[in-house]
Amino acid sequence: MRFLRRSLTGLFLLGLTLALLVLAGNTLRLAVAEKMAQEPRSFGQRERVASVDVVTVTPETIAPEMTVFGEIRALRTLLLRSPVAGTVIETDPAFVEGGSVEAGQLLVKIDPTDAESDLFRAEADQRDAEAELRDAQSALEIARDSLTEAQGQADLRQAALDRARSLRERGTATAADVETAELAVASAQSTVLSQRNSVAQAEARVDQAMTSLDRVKLTVEEAERTVADTDINANFDGTLSGVSALQGGRVTANEQIAELIDPSALEVAFRVSTAQYVRLLGDDGDLLDLPVTVALEVSGFSLETTGRITRESATVGDGQTGRLLYAQLDPAPGLRPGDFVSVKITEPDLTNVASVPSTAVGSDGGVLALGEDNRLEFVMIELLRRQGDDVIISVSDLAGRQIVVTRSPLLGSGIKVEPVGGTTEETAEATEMIDLDDERRAKLVAFVTASQMPDEMKSGILAQLEQPSVPAATVERLESRMGG
Structure with a gap:
């Protein structure tokens, strides 16, 4: 009986166990079916907000600087x-x-020695020529006196002839007397003609002597210059x-024995492109008298001076482009002809423009500006100049607006952002700083390190978290993304 009772008890417990297993399996099946029949539960998604550095576009007047390279040259050089x-x-x-x-x-x-010897010989020849001139002038004076005497004799002979003819008419003189007087007159006139020839020869001799003296004087002057040229x-x-x-x-x-250079009179020659050259012209098409700054960089040291553009080359040159310009320099201690220097040209002022980082302008020729509710708007701009890491743009409708400093593929029109930075004093004054405890700081650092932020933004935020005081806006923004 005891065996039978134990057997029945075992069977009862086994049936009860199986019944409980069937009940549990059915309950599980119903729960799975009910779960699968339910609508999937949706969780509310928050819009992702990116933090961006911004700068305020402020209209101003800027004088752009054009940087080129040139060579120092001497204005006064003598071989x-x-x-x-x-x-x-x-x-x-x-x-x-x-x-x-x-x-x-x-x-x-x-x-x-040789030059002085030539000078002495030339001076001796000059003295000989001067003596010859004096002799010729004396001979001319004698010839003129002889001509005067002969002319006087001829006049007397003519007077005697006139008396003889008068006496012949009155019958007191003979024909022989008249003929004798006529022969005397003819002889006197012949003598006058001979003396005139002597005077002409004397005058020619004087002229020849003067010409010879002039030649000798030229020889003396040349010899004197030769002597002077020895110094x-x-x-x-x-x-x-x-x-x-x-x-x-x-x-x-x-x-050639040397070259003499005036170091105080220097100029710089530099070449600019045609587009740059156009920006240096005035309204009348003439080259403007613009200031330049010349610098020679040597091992961390800089030799600088200033100057002004003075002229341009008349031709472009074979195989060259642009224009070759020249600027006269102010006193430039340390600079020497042949130095290769950088030249900064101050262009005419540009009005209603702004200088912004070059990273703010994308390849599409526009910038991202903050609009309503801090959403980005794409705005086309007119790029006027590039100045190192900055660019000068025309302000137009961007006056007073904030634009993104660094363009990123993650940013575009319509994206909501959290502006960081700016140029207004109100933004700087509104920045509230708070102190963090170690636990809170560690959570924030871990979240930023594990996030998918751009490396530059991540480095900037981590640098802020390492400071004793952290901007409250940064902490609030990070904790909101962490979910509390």
Whole structure:
């Protein structure tokens, strides 16, 4: 009986267990069916808001700067050449490469012996010519006196002839007397003619003597210049370059011995493109007298000076483009002809323009401006100049509006953003700073590190979180994205 009772109890417990398993399975089946039959539960999604750096477009007047490169040149350069051939017998101590000399300073003296000998001979020839001229002038005076005497004799003979003819008419003189008087007159006139010829010859001799004297004087002047040319002096204050003559050496005529450069009279020659050249013209089409700044960068040091544009090259040049311009420089200590320098040209003022970072302008030629409810709007702009990392744009309808500093593929029209930065004082004053405890700071750092923000934005926010005080707007924005 006990075995039977235990067996029935076991069967009862087994049936009860199976019944409970069937009930549990049915309950699970009904729960799954009910779950699958229900509508999927939807969670409210918040619009993603990006943080962007912005800058306020403020209209102003800007004088753009055009940067080009050029070469320093000397306005006054003189090639020192030896006018005569000879041996160098003396040189000034300053007659060396880079030596500074003053106007009129004797630089080189060439042996003047041959030149002085030629001068002495020319002076002797001049004295001979002067003596010949005096002799010719004396002969001319004698010839003129002889002519006067002969003319007087002829006049007397003519008077005697007139008396003889008068007496012949009255019958007191014979025909022989008249003929004798006529012969005397003819002889006197012949003598006068001979004396006139002598005077003409004397005058010709004087003219020849004067011509010879003039020639000799020219020879003397040339000899004097040759003697003077043996002394080579500096024509102006300057610095010597390319010195080749040495004391004791021999130079030939017209041989270049040095180059004299005036370091205080410099100019810079630089080439600009045609588009840049147009911006340097006035309303009348003439080149403007614009200021320039010239700089030579050397191992962290800069040699600078200023100047003004003076002229342009008459031709473009074979194989060249643009225009070659010249600017005269103010005193420029340290700069030398041949230096390769940067040239900044201050262009005419542009009005109603603004300078913004070049990253604010996209390849589409526009910027993203903040509109209503901090949503971005695409605005086309007129790009006027590029100035390093900035650009100058025409303000037009952007006056007073804020634009995105850095364009990103994630940004576009209609996207809502949270502006950061700006240029107004009100924005700076409204920035509230709060202190964070270590736990709160660690949560924020972990969230930012794991987020999919752009690397530049992530680095900026992490840098703010590392500071003792953090902007309250930044903390509030991050915690709102974390869900509390």
